[in-house]
Amino acid sequence: MTGRNVTEVSKRIENATNGLRMRRLRQADWSRRLVRENHLRPEDLIWPIFVKDGNEAEPVASMPGVSRQSIAGCVDAAKHAADLGIPVIALFPYTDPALRDETGSQALNPDNLVCRTARAIKKAVPEIGIMCDAALDPYTSHGHDGVMDGERILNDESVELLMQQSVIQAEAGADIIGPSDMMDGRVACIRSALDDAGLRDTLIMAYSAKYASAFYGPFRDAVGSNAMLKGDKRTYQMDFGNVDEAIREAEQDVAEGADMIMVKPGLAYLDVLSRITQTLNVPTFAYQTSGEYAMIMAASQNGWIDGDKAIVEVLTAYKRAGASGILSYFAPKIAAELKAV
Template sequence: MAERNPMTGMIDRATGGARLRRLRQSDWARRLVRETDVRVDDLIWPIFVREGDGGPEPVASMPGVSRLSVAGCVEAAREAADLGIPVIALFPYTDASLRDEAGSEALNADNLVCRATRAIKDVVPEVGILCDVALDPYTSHGHDGIVRDGVIVNDETVEILCRQALVQARAGCDIVGPSDMMDGRVACIRAALDAEGFGDAMIMSYAAKYASAFYGPFRDAVGSAGALRGDKRTYQMDMGNALEALREAAQDVAEGADMIMVKPGMPYLDILARLVDEFRMPTFAYQTSGEYSTIMAAAQNGWIDGDKAMFESLRAFKRAGASGILSYFAPRVAKALHRG
């Protein structure tokens, strides 16, 4: 039964006298009872690598993000190690002269990603490296697979992806991340890695990768925006589908994926939570270039508090159950966490 509070004279209608606001009245109390937070250990830092020497080359559509030379990637890996960021993800900016219909540069053992991987492992071996397995950074048409008569063909693409994963593993990559959304690629890659003695190489599958408007700045960063012919809706997932994400993830798990991913992140928090509940395995969110640039642009215009929005967005991923987050904010977040 509700009773009158002797201090205020007000009727306390909360059951049992509970007042949930008591736990919010000070910073120390909020921190004490916080259910979810972001740690440096949760972060994967995506980095764009380019040819040549010299300093960072800013990506116009991604404020604060630059393409780095191989030497610059090594320095970024040193920074990651100093900050405690466990993994960096490498994405190449491939010159148009090296792109062709088959994405042949993906199989070059001396391509940008392989050189950067070897250079990083020589100097900062304690930092994990995630490499993207897909053909879109290497194809002249900008698609993730081989195109035949206007159709992105599945099985021929998968065969090439397996060879690409092997090239990356030989260079020292720790985690391969198939982002192509071809059917059966995880099983093929797992078999290829095991057969070549790379049984410890991990697979983080882009299990639920949606056809999204939030990829635009990334395509600028890797140079595929101008090359892309048409769209990717015949192989990336439709934004209206949730049950299909469960089927996609189930297939990848059955084929040997060690970790799964949802991309984009924020518009698909419901998918992230459902996959975590269903599979109870390491599940990651990719805070895409468009999500990052949206926050940065609004912050630069003074419309939102950038740091607060950054942390709020990352906590949302963790609250939904993410084991970790791929985010371009990674070094900025890590520095803020170290400052306390």
Template sequence: MGERTATSTRIDRATGGTRLRRLRQNDWTRRLVRETDVRVDDLIWPIFVREGDGDAHPVASMPGVSRRSVAGCVEAARRAADLGIPVVALFPFTDPSLRDETGSEALNESNLVCRATRAIKDAVPEIGILCDVALDPYTSHGHDGIVRDGVIVNDETVDLLCRQALVQARAGCDIIGPSDMMDGRVACIREALDADGFGDTMIMSYAAKYASAFYGPFRDAVGSAGALRGDKRTYQMDMGNALEALREAAQDIAEGADMIMVKPGLPYLDILARLVDEFRMPTFAYQTSGEYATIMAAAQNGWIDGEKAMFESLRAFKRAGAAGILTYFAPRVAEAIHKG
């Protein structure tokens, strides 16, 4: 205890004796009163699956992330289960020869995602699997829907998305994740799942998915970057809009979404917090490839402490109210948590 001074007396008089720094003076006191933290149970690990066997193929724009064979995805799922990560999310790198104008490979019951899903469920049945429903990994033009005369058409696209969701559910997918941002797709997918006997299959809607600069490395990872013609601003949300996110989420919830998501994450923490406050339902954040790559690149250059920045970014999601986080850091975070 330091010597009392006139300044100490003035501060105590002004604050009523409250000293907020008392609770920050030790590691154990900081941990004791911490309001939010990241748990392994909060994590969803996005995994990229490719054709073939052998070693994983690194994604140059995402240091530490690779495309894995089906067998490699099974090993990753085992690692996730061992670490206590509840869910893995599968995204395919589709061979360009299988891409076409309508993304027909998305409907193939033996496509990469379906084969990986079956293999994981056979080997690691306790792990949850989230599958992305959108056409962009399968189209020759890189868009999430069918293009007619330069326009991404809504209703024809939704018909295909429903069929894609059924293919994934039949393969063993636990959570359908429509990321396409077509109007009405959640209701149609819910109806299709229920009619086909998949009433327990969940839907995590990408309710507020913004047209963002933070998706670039992901498009590299799934092979759609070079294919994309134009941009996605006619169906993904405008970055300046917040009230629209409330309308999007309300519509998806009314249509039957079990969970909702905000993507990207850190640039849209305000949206995340508003959706949590408004709807009081499980709301997730996707820490996108660009967010991940930004932290990794800065850390590799010695500009920031990567480990601290990783946890700080994830705690921001939890502080904003996220029920969980899709993050490429998931296994690294889980290992760090287990180490204490």
């Protein structure tokens, strides 16, 4: 192209844009950082950790780089999280199949794996926040989040057990209870049970919009419920075609006493996350599920994507959609990178 033609193009651009060149703010790293609208920080992250009995870590085959940790390993992870500025870790137990039964009775054992882990972490790292799920699926022999009558999940009977489980976990050191079961009315009942037990300062982060999703498979491997699961969870987890229903669920949970709410999965439901954060003025979190983690890791290990860049891009997308924070298995990796900047 001749200089004359370039000059003519430049004049046309100036006339069309009134002299505004959007690329000026993108030309250098410092200018891009200066005007960035959404920022990812270690404080935005919650680190989900799997715990098992025994002394040795055990890799989760479907989640490369993630292992089930011993209690001592979880204590070390909590210390690492605190050093990185990650404010909360979320504990998920791998329960010995021999301890599982139809009603998930091990969930009500004050000396179960999660409770012992929470106590050990609070003793060693009192400044770290601990989140525990109110859910029966890590403890039931059928892999569902509630008790069953034949093929039917019983709502109210399940909620009664979740109330007891929540109190036991909070007494062991859980700062946040995360009802992940999607039973009706469970937030109100858990709030009441915690208050009655003198645990009024215990927070509730409700899994308000938890969808029946294909992205949970590796998590179920990690907690040992995949092989147990009979049927699916569509009678209580949400239909992936619905958005308005998610708003109603979130509003209901807030009305019942939830301090924070959550959308799960995250990446395939950014529209839901955005709608909820625009509708409700409450802290709203997203869970980057095990399936999302596994996809990024698999593509990265095969050289199909730049995994490091993809991780930051996706986590920033959650923030862009309005998330107050993100539960992510990448939390320690990203927090370390952010701290090093």
